Structures are given as C-alpha cells and as structure tokens.
Amino acid sequence: MMAVRDVYGEVLKELSTTNKNIVVLDADLSGSTKTCEFAEVAPERFFNMGISEQDMMGTAAGLAVSGKIAFASSFAIFATGRCYDQIRNTIAYSNLNVKIVATHAGLNVGEDGGSHQALEDIALMRVLPNMEVFSPADEVETREVIKYIATTNKPTYVRLARIKSEKVFNSMEYEFEPYKGVEICDGKDVTVFTTGIITSHVVEANKILKEKGISAQIVNIHCIKPIDKEMIVSSAKKTGKVVTVEEHNIIGGFGSAVCEVLSEQYPVKVLRIGVNDRFGKSGESLELFKLYELDPQSIAKKIEEFVKND
Numbered sequence: 001m002m003a004v005r006d007v008y009g010e011v012l013k014e015l016s017t018t019n020k021n022i023v024v025l026d027a028d029l030s031g032s033t034k035t036c037e038f039a040e041v042a043p044e045r046f047f048n049m050g051i052s053e054q055d056m057m058g059t060a061a062g063l064a065v066s067g068k069i070a071f072a073s074s075f076a077i078f079a080t081g082r083c084y085d086q087i088r089n090t091i092a093y094s095n096l097n098v099k100i101v102a103t104h105a106g107l108n109v110g111e112d113g114g115s116h117q118a119l120e121d122i123a124l125m126r127v128l129p130n131m132e133v134f135s136p137a138d139e140v141e142t143r144e145v146i147k148y149i150a151t152t153n154k155p156t157y158v159r160l161a162r163i164k165s166e167k168v169f170n171s172m173e174y175e176f177e178p179y180k181g182v183e184i185c186d187g188k189d190v191t192v193f194t195t196g197i198i199t200s201h202v203v204e205a206n207k208i209l210k211e212k213g214i215s216a217q218i219v220n221i222h223c224i225k226p227i228d229k230e231m232i233v234s235s236a237k238k239t240g241k242v243v244t245v246e247e248h249n250i251i252g253g254f255g256s257a258v259c260e261v262l263s264e265q266y267p268v269k270v271l272r273i274g275v276n277d278r279f280g281k282s283g284e285s286l287e288l289f290k291l292y293e294l295d296p297q298s299i300a301k302k303i304e305e306f307v308k309n310d
Contacts, residue, residue, distance in 0.1 A: 001164040004142040004197065005103040008160060009034025011146040012071065016042040019069065019150060025060050027053045027074040032162075033103045035073050053078050057086035057098070064096040069150060072098060076105035076118035076159060080125060091155050092128040099149050100125075101158040106247035107275070107292060108163040108197070110285040117280030123252030125157040126225040133225040135159040135254070137199035140169040141222055144176035159196060161247075163285050166200035168220065179223045181231035187217035190307050191235040194245040195221045195254045201289070202245050204296035205303065212304055227257050233266045242270045243303050247294060250274040271306045273299060 015022050016038050025047045030036040039046035049056040053074055060070040073079065079102035080087070091098045102121065109117045126133045132154055136142040142160065149156045168184065181193075185206055194202040199220050209216050217239055221228060236242050242262065244255035255272035262268055275292055289295045293302070 001166055002139045003162065003164045004136060004139055004160045005032075005034050005162065007139045007142045008101060008103070008146055009037035011143055012038040013041055015147070015150055016045070021067070021069050022150065023047065023063050023068045023070050025049055025056050025070065025072045027051060027056050027078060029074055032075070033073040033101075035071070053083040054086050057083045058090055060098045061086070061090040061094065061096050064098050070098045071101055073101045073103065075109075075116060076102035076121045077116050080118065080121040080157070084124060088128060092130045095130045096155060097153045099156045099158065101146070101160065103160045104162045105159045106161060106196070107280050107288045107294065108161050108247065108285040109280070110162070110288065111282050113282035114279040119249045119275050119280060120252065121157075121159060122224060122246075122248050122254060123256070126257060127252075128155075130155050131225065132156045132223070133159070134223050135196040136222050137194075137196060137220050138165060138168040140167060140171045140174050141176070144174075145222060148176065148178055161197045163197075165197040166203075168199050168203060179226055179228060181228040182220045182222070183217065184220055185216065185218040187215040188239060189215045190241040190243060190303060191217045191219060191239045192243045192245060192303065193219050193221055193232065193235075193254075193258050195224060196247055198245055198247040198294060201294065201296045201299055205300035208296065208300035209303060212300075214304060214307055216303065221254070224254055224257055227261065229261050229265065232258055232261045236262055236266050236268045240268055241307060242268055243306060244270065244272050244274070245294075245299060246274040248274055249277060251277055271302065273302055
C-alpha cells in the first residue's frame with residue numbers, strides 16, 4: 001500500500017531533472033502534499049506561497065504566461081474552494097498551463113473533519129471551460145497521470161487522496177491511455193464505473209458480488225473531463241444497468257458526469273453510490289467509509305439490491 005500523494009512527490013522529483021521548465025508552488029503544506037520532494041532538488045524553482053492560495057494561483061498563472069509549466073498544490077478543499085475566482089478568471093478563462101494537483105480530497109482525510117474533506121471539488125472543477133479533471137485510482141495510475149499532464153499545455157486539476165490505498169493495477173501490465181477508461185473486470189449483469197482510490201473498494205466489493213452470483217463489469221475512469229463517452233455508452237449497451245461509485249458528493253460529481261453522457265446517448269437506469277449530499281465528519285478514515293456506506297461490503301450490498309430488485 002502507498003499513498004498517491006507520495007507518488008506525486010516522487011514524480012515531481014524525477015521531472016525536476018528532465019524538465020527544467022517545471023516550477024512548483026505550494027501553500028505552506030509541502031510536507032503533506034509532498035511537493036517538498038521537488039523543493040529539495042530544485043529549490044530555485046520551488047515557491048512556498050504561504051497560507052495564501054489565491055496568491056498562489058495568480059502567481060502560477062503568471063509563471064504560465066511566462067512559458068513555465070506551473071504545478072500548484074494544496075489540500076483539495078483549499079486548492080479549489082478558497083481560490084475559485086482566481087482559478088476561473090485567471091487560469092481557466094485564460095486557458096493557461098497550470099496544473100492544480102490537490103491532495104487530501106474526500107472522506108479519507110479523516111480526523112480533520114468536514115471542514116477539510118473536499119466532497120465537491122470534482123463538481124467545481126469539471127464545470128470550468130478548458131479545465132481537464134483527473135482522478136487516478138492508485139499509485140501506478142497516479143505516476144502515469146502526473147507524467148502525462150507535464151507534457152500537455154492545458155489547465156488541469158488532479159484529485160489525490162491522503163491515505164495509503166491498495167494497488168489496483170500491476171505496473172508491469174498497466175498501459176496508460178490518456179482519457180480512456182480501463183476495464184478491470186468483465187461482466188454481463190451490471191457495469192460499475194468508478195474513479196479515484198475508492199476503486200480498490202469496488203474491486204473488493206466485486207469479490208463479494210461474485211460469491212452472490214452477480215457478474216459485474218468494473219471500469220475505472222481516470223479522467224472525468226473529458227470523459228470517455230465511448231466506453232460509457234458501449235458498456236451500458238452491454239449490460240443494461242449502470243452503477244457509479246465515487247468518494248464525492250453524488251450531486252455534480254463523477255456519477256453526474258456519467259449520467260449526462262447516458263441521458264443523451266443511451267438512457268439506462270443508473271445507481272449513483274457516493275456521499276448523499278452531506279458534509280463529512282471527523283473520524284478515522286475506514287470508519288468514515290463505513291458510516292457513509294463506501295466500504296466494500298456496503299458497496300456490494302447496494303449493487304446486489306440494484307441488480308436483483310430491478
């Protein structure tokens with residue numbers, strides 16, 4: 001098990017030597033976001049902006065205008081909400097090459113509580129024109145996503161978690177295709193689309209479903225915008241039932257994005273599993289997953305009821 005934020009730090013450190021055009025900014029949380037790894041090897045290209053997220057985004061935009069590839073990091077709740085105006089009007093509106101890589105997203109932030117658990121960040125970012133939104137499933141996919149966005153010239157938001165999580169993909173077998181969904185498991189009774197580190201819970205839930213005689217197709221979507229419409233529609237046509245799972249408010253998030261595609265191209269019944277329009281609470285992350293019914297057992301139970309009661 002490894003925290004995806006640790007991978008982010010490792011990749012930044014690697015990129016510091018291969019791409020001298022990269023600059024990194026942080027809002028006084030570099031030890032937590034792991035941008036400190038970059039600061040150690042390239043201090044002249046690292047900027048600690050202090051607890052001043054709006055200033056950080058404005059400075060990142062200025063560096064991008066100057067031709068730099070600017071990575072800006074903080075906790076997701078601060079990196080999206082506190083500086084939304086600067087992201088919208090300075091970065092997205094101007095279509096600047098700023099990579100907002102936010103850690104500590106979702107319920108897994110744990111004891112920091114509802115004020116620090118970003119459950120609406122996907123909704124905030126995906127509604128912005130020009131903004132691309134990524135949510136990698138594990139350490140393997142995170143490594144590929146960070147390496148990839150360093151090569152693009154687009155405003156980008158990457159959602160990363162705090163806790164260590166199970167590896168979903170084999171690094172020797174995984175082939176990263178930008179913007180393409182990845183079928184983890186084939187099935188005929190229902191398609192389950194998932195994103196982010198909650199994907200590992202879906203994989204565990206699928207083991208329970210198999211014992212119940214339910215054949216589920218599991219599809220990981222690492223890019224929420226632009227989303228893989230072709231994969232979504234073809235999978236829905238195959239099974240006729242769709243479930244989405246996310247560690248985010250079900251309103252405006254990943255599940256909503258999937259529903260938008262299906263409502264226009266292939267309407268089917270959809271069950272959205274996520275946080276049901278609530279704020280988070282303070283508690284140990286695994287306990288919170290159980291409380292919000294996002295642990296493998298709860299996910300499996302909901303999918304089973306959806307398939308058998310339809």
